[in-house]
Amino acid sequence: MRTIKFLLQKEFRQIFRNKSILAMVIFMPVVQLLILPLAANYEVKNINISVIDNDHSSCSQKLISKVTASGYFTLTGYNYSFKQAFQLIEKDEADLVLEIPQGFERNLVRENEQQLFIAVNAINGTKANLGGAYLASIIRDYNSDIRLDLIEAGRFNRQPTATIVSSNWFNPLLNYKLFMVPGILAILVTMIGGFLTALNIVKEKEVGTIEQINVTPIKKHHFILGKLIPFWILGNVVFTLGLLVAWLIYGIVPLGSVLLLYGFISVYLLAVLGFGLLVSTFCDTQQQAMFIMFFFMMVFILMGGLFTSIDSMPEWAKVFTMFNPVSYLIEVMRMIMLKGSGMKDILKQLGTIALFAIVLNSWAILNYKKTS
Amino acid sequence: MKQFITFIKKEFAHVLRDRKTLLILFGMPVVQILIFGFALTNEVQNARIIVMDHSNDAATKQIVAKIGASQYFDVEKTVIKGKQMEAAFKKGKIKLAVIFPANFNTDLLHQNHAQVQVIADASDPNTATTLTNYISTILQDYLSDINQVANVPYRITPQIRMMYNPQLKGAPNFVPGVMALVLMLVCVMMTAVSIVKEKETGTMEILLVSPFKPLLVIVSKAIPYLLLSLINVASILALSVFVLDLPVKGSILLLFAESTLFIITCLTLGIFISVKTNSQQVAMLISLMGMLLPTILFSGFMFPIENMPIPLQVFSNVIPAKWFYIIVKTIMIKGLGFSAIWKESLILSGITLFLLIVSLKSFKIRLT
Numbered sequence: 001m002r003t004i005k006f007l008l009q010k011e012f013r014q015i016f017r018n019k020s021i022l023a024m025v026i027f028m029p030v031v032q033l034l035i036l037p038l039a040a041n042y043e044v045k046n047i048n049i050s051v052i053d054n055d056h057s058s059c060s061q062k063l064i065s066k067v068t069a070s071g072y073f074t075l076t077g078y079n080y081s082f083k084q085a086f087q088l089i090e091k092d093e094a095d096l097v098l099e100i101p102q103g104f105e106r107n108l109v110r111e112n113e114q115q116l117f118i119a120v121n122a123i124n125g126t127k128a129n130l131g132g133a134y135l136a137s138i139i140r141d142y143n144s145d146i147r148l149d150l151i152e153a154g155r156f157n158r159q160p161t162a163t164i165v166s167s168n169w170f171n172p173l174l175n176y177k178l179f180m181v182p183g184i185l186a187i188l189v190t191m192i193g194g195f196l197t198a199l200n201i202v203k204e205k206e207v208g209t210i211e212q213i214n215v216t217p218i219k220k221h222h223f224i225l226g227k228l229i230p231f232w233i234l235g236n237v238v239f240t241l242g243l244l245v246a247w248l249i250y251g252i253v254p255l256g257s258v259l260l261l262y263g264f265i266s267v268y269l270l271a272v273l274g275f276g277l278l279v280s281t282f283c284d285t286q287q288q289a290m291f292i293m294f295f296f297m298m299v300f301i302l303m304g305g306l307f308t309s310i311d312s313m314p315e316w317a318k319v320f321t322m323f324n325p326v327s328y329l330i331e332v333m334r335m336i337m338l339k340g341s342g343m344k345d346i347l348k349q350l351g352t353i354a355l356f357a358i359v360l361n362s363w364a365i366l367n368y369k370k371t372s
Numbered sequence: 373m374k375q376f377i378t379f380i381k382k383e384f385a386h387v388l389r390d391r392k393t394l395l396i397l398f399g400m401p402v403v404q405i406l407i408f409g410f411a412l413t414n415e416v417q418n419a420r421i422i423v424m425d426h427s428n429d430a431a432t433k434q435i436v437a438k439i440g441a442s443q444y445f446d447v448e449k450t451v452i453k454g455k456q457m458e459a460a461f462k463k464g465k466i467k468l469a470v471i472f473p474a475n476f477n478t479d480l481l482h483q484n485h486a487q488v489q490v491i492a493d494a495s496d497p498n499t500a501t502t503l504t505n506y507i508s509t510i511l512q513d514y515l516s517d518i519n520q521v522a523n524v525p526y527r528i529t530p531q532i533r534m535m536y537n538p539q540l541k542g543a544p545n546f547v548p549g550v551m552a553l554v555l556m557l558v559c560v561m562m563t564a565v566s567i568v569k570e571k572e573t574g575t576m577e578i579l580l581v582s583p584f585k586p587l588l589v590i591v592s593k594a595i596p597y598l599l600l601s602l603i604n605v606a607s608i609l610a611l612s613v614f615v616l617d618l619p620v621k622g623s624i625l626l627l628f629a630e631s632t633l634f635i636i637t638c639l640t641l642g643i644f645i646s647v648k649t650n651s652q653q654v655a656m657l658i659s660l661m662g663m664l665l666p667t668i669l670f671s672g673f674m675f676p677i678e679n680m681p682i683p684l685q686v687f688s689n690v691i692p693a694k695w696f697y698i699i700v701k702t703i704m705i706k707g708l709g710f711s712a713i714w715k716e717s718l719i720l721s722g723i724t725l726f727l728l729i730v731s732l733k734s735f736k737i738r739l740t
Contacts, residue, residue, distance in 0.1 A: 020649075024657050032665060039669045039680050046678045089535065090706060092698070113527050122534035123705050124545045127676055132532050143528045150526055162486045162511055166504045168494030169461060176497050187665075195660065199653055206573075283392065286652045287565050291396045294557070294660060299403060307674060308412045309499055311419055311467075317411035331464060338495040341462040 003218055007226030015230055025196070029188040029238050033245045037180045040307075047131045050077030050085045050094040057105035059146070066142050067098065072134050082119075089121045096120050096131050108146070170255075170339050181250055182333035183306040185242040190300070190326055193235040193269050195293055197276030200227060202289040205280075224365050228273050235269040236262070246337075255340030264332050264346065267353050271325050274360030281367040300326040325356050375584055379592035386566070387596045397562075401554045401604050405611045408546040416502045420446045421468040422460070427476035431514075438510050439470070444503070461493050468492045468503045536705050547612045548700035549673025552693040554608065555601050555631070556638050556667050561659040562597050563642030568655040571646075586735065594639040601635045602628070621707030630703065630717065634696040637720050640727040641692070647731045671697045695720050 015022060049067065053060050068075045076094050079085040088094035099117040101107075108114040118135060122128035171178050204210040213223060239262075246252040254261055276293065283289040303310075303317065304326035310318065321327045328349045335341035388394065423439065425432050440447040452460075460466045471489040473479075480486040490507055492500035537544045567590065570576040579589050605628065612618045620627060642659070649655045668674055670684075671693040677685055688694050695716045702708050702716075710717075 018651070018653075020654050021651075021657065024654065028657070028662065035684065036665055036669060039684050040675050048678075090702075090708060090712060108526055108528065113529070116528060116530045118530050118532045120532060120534050122537035122544075123701060124676070125537060125542055128534055128537070132534075136530050136532065139528055139530050143526070146528075147526050161484065162480060162488060162515060164488050164490050164504070164508050164511060166490040166492065168492050168497075168500055171494035171497055171500075174494055174497040174501065179496055179498075184665075191660075191664075195657070199656065203653070285390065286656070287562075287569065288390060288392045290561070290565070290656050290660070291393045294561075295396045295400055295403075298400070298664075299407065302404075302407055303411060309416060309496065312413050312415055312417040313411050320411075334495055335462065335464055339462045339464075339493075341464075345459075345463045 003222045004225055004229075007218070007222060008229055011226055011230040015234070025192055025234060025238065026241065029185075029192060030241055030245055032188060033181070033184060033242055034249060036184050037177045037250065040176075040180045040184070045072060047073050047096060047127070047134070048076040048094045049073040049096045049098060049135075050079055050088050051075065052079050052082060052085050052097065052099045054102040055100050055104035059105035059108065060100045063100065063139070063142050066145075067135065067138055070134070070138055072131075086119070089119070092121075094121070095127065096135060098135065109150070177250055178252060178338060179334070180306075181246050181252055182337045183330045185239070185246065186326065186329040186333045187301055187304075187306060188242060189235055189239050189265065189269070190272055190329065191297060192238050193231055193272045194276045194297060195290070196234070197227060197231045197273045198280045198283075198289045198293045199286050200231070201277065201280035202283050202286050205283075206285055220368055221365050224277060224361070224368065227277065228270070228361075231273055231276075232266070232269050235273070236265065239265050252337065254337045256336035256342060260343055260346070261333075261336050264329075264336070264350060264353070267350065267357055268325065268329050270357040271353050271360055274357055274364055275325070277364035278360055278367065281364055281369075300324050303327065304330050306330055322352075325353060328353055376588055376592060379584065379588065380595050383566075383592055383596045387600070397558060397600060398604070398607070400558070401550065401608045402611060404550045404554060405547070405608060405616070408550055409543060409616050412546075413542060416499050416506075417444055418446045419444060419467045419499065419503055420448070420465065421470065421503070422448045422450055422452070422457070422466050424451050424457075424469065424471045425449065426451065426474045427472045429475075429477040431477035431480055432472045435472075435511065435514050438514060439507065442506065442510065444506050457491075464493075466493070467496075467499060468507070470507060543612065543616045543618045544701075544705045545673060547608070547616065547618055548697050548704060549671060551605065551608050551631075551700055552634070552671050552673070552697045553667055554604055555635055555696070556693050557659075557663060558604065559597055559601055559635055559638030560642040560645065560663055561656065562600075563594055563639050564645040564649075564655045564659050565652055567593055567643065567646035568649055568652050571650060572652055587732070590643055590735075594643065597639060597642075598632070598635055601638075602632065605631045618704075620704050622703035622709065626710060627700065627703045630696070630699050630713070633717060633720055633724075634692065634699075637692045637696075637724040637727070640724050640731065644727045644731045647735050666691060667693045670694055673697055689719075690723070692720060692723055 051064055051067075053064065064075075067073050073096070077085060077088045079088070082097070082099060085094065085097040085099070089097060097119040099119070101115065101117070104114055104116075116139060118132065120128045120132050168174055201210070204213070243254070243258075243261075275296075279292050279296070280289050283292060303313075303321050303324055305321070310321050310327060313321070332341075332346050332349050335346060421439075423436050425436060436447070436449065439445055448466075457466075457469055461469075469491045471491070473487065473489070476486050476488075488507075488511060490504055492504050494500040567576075570579065580586055609620060609624075609627075613620065645655055645658055649658065670677070670688040670691040672688070677688050677694070680688070699713045699716050699720075702713050706712075
């Protein structure tokens with residue numbers, strides 16, 4: 001016990017001595033949490049549209065004003081030929097081109113049917129899909145307006161209709177930040193915890209001070225614990241700061257129990273720190289440790305369900321995410337913070353993470369050799 | 373000149389000696405392309421939902437069968453109480469619940485109007501909206517089946533053509549993104565760390581007192597990474613052509629030239645960081661924590677930049693990855709030539725020049 005106390009004293013002194021790292025560990029997550037949720041927004045607004053009106057009729061004018069009034073589209077070009085409009089797409093100044101053919105109004109009235117041509121810049125599939133769908137629904141709307149204008153309405157509706165009454169639970173306003181903030185906080189805590197521990201032991205190796213520790217009677221698990229505890233505390237501090245930012249800036253108050261949140265984070269940090277320690281026992285230089293950590297972090301983050309849903313992944317990828325600690329944290333953070341899930345709901349995730357923590361840390365202790 | 377070559381040889385020896393780092397350096401782009409190509413999709417598929425059918429008549433059975441047949445849903449049919457449903461949402465077991473009231477079919481046929489309730493887990497807003505839309509499309513489908521009113525007057529049919537990417541695949545979007553991301557991180561991190569490492573271990577002093585020019589010390593550090601990065605560009609392109617079936621439409625030569633420009637930008641950024649810092653850990657934290665998420669977000673390949681608040685849109689202009697992303701997209705997917713990207717190239721060159729001048733100004737050859 002006494003040994004650990006002295007080791008802790010040493011570690012804390014080293015952490016507090018390097019002011020620039022400390023400042024970065026504290027401020028970088030806060031700054032990132034302030035900026036990133038604003039940037040990570042999937043809502044598609046401000047789609048740039050260019051219109052080619054070959055008809056110049058009252059009908060085509062109405063259609064154009066309906067499109068621009070919808071709020072989703074910004075009219076960036078009013079061209080006379082498709083070639084001109086296409087140049088706007090090439091220059092990324094337009095995402096969509098709507099072409100109204102000559103005789104649009106006349107054909108619509110006489111032949112009961114008329115086509116419109118839409119070209120979409122589909123490099124970004126999601127955006128193209130949504131933009132096309134918005135425009136199509138506006139045209140549908142416009143179409144029924146026209147029908148109302150031209151046909152006398154029947155006395156009552158003979159067609160059976162069914163409507164959907166939808167309610168959005170847990171996030172009625174569909175605020176995307178509610179979704180992103182817990183996820184980003186999870187990533188930041190993981191990065192801080194994982195990288196710092198991995199780098200720390202390797203630094204001792206690189207500078208050579210690990211030799212001095214190896215020749216003392218300090219036990220292996222003492223050494224590992226001495227490294228683990230300071231960063232565990234630091235991780236909790238970062239997490240607390242993150243929660244404060246979420247509350248003060250975004251007004252996100254965890255719906256569930258804050259205590260449960262801390263309970264989960266505590267176990268989770270043990271697992272991540274264990275992973276960092278394990279990586280550090282395999283490496284000899286900080287550069288190596290950082291790169292290996294970076295590699296795993298990148299895979300963990302991308303596959304963790306922060307940006308894209310895990311349910312949509314193919315089977316092999318789903319199996320992989322079962323071994324991805326980050327995916328559990330992101331899931332649990334969202335469950336507790338947004339849905340108010342309780343202990344009973346997260347038992348499975350908690351158990352898995354605890355198992356990770358035990359396996360990774362024992363592996364790290366076994367793999368740390370006092371003799372070279 | 374001979375000195376210079378000897379120095380480059382030394383740097384190569386440093387890089388090639390570290391097998392683990394080398395493995396990651398070359399493995400990273402491969403793994404990223406595979407993950408983005410095969411694991412990540414923005415489409416929502418196999419969402420677990422429950423259907424509560426209180427009516428259980430011919431109409432609801434057909435609608436439920438339609439929902440079950442679509443690839444988007446994984447349907448479970450039960451009737452549970454509101455509390456239990458809430459619990460299922462909280463456990464994350466289901467994403468959506470569809471509830472048919474009693475007498476659905478009777479209402480539909482006799483009163484000409486019926487309602488369906490849909491409850492979505494909107495803690496993930498996009499998935500919730502998408503799923504609700506799918507359900508609504510399926511319902512409309514069913515209605516038009518039973519209506520069979522074919523002759524709607526004054527019909528406007530939009531014909532939509534998807535340019536560049538008719539199947540709406542993800543690859544045309546993320547391959548340029550991954551290229552920007554990998555190059556940015558590899559070059560910035562590796563150069564920053566390797567220079568600071570010499571400072572930290574004290575070998576920088578030895579280099580500075582040698583008759584070799586300090587500037588050339590730095591340049592010889594950067595050259596191995598330039599070559600490594602070019603190999604990475606080649607491997608990413610090869611993967612995208614042969615594994616993802618995404619050909620390079622424009623000139624490959626131009627693509628490599630622009631990549632070289634971007635790599636040089638990143639290398640100078642790395643040098644800039646290394647000049648400003650004194651310990652490897654600080655350099656790593658800056659180049660990793662400071663660069664990773666911003667590069668992902670502000671290059672525009674995951675989230676559209678136009679949607680961000682104006683200050684962030686302005687900020688995104690200083691991220692070199694954004695410009696490179698545009699360049700790669702233009703050459704690779706749209707197949708345009710230099711005339712379409714001269715502006716972006718100019719901006720990248722400007723950023724490079726700026727960083728280079730600032731680094732040179734603050735580069736100290738004396739010990740403090």
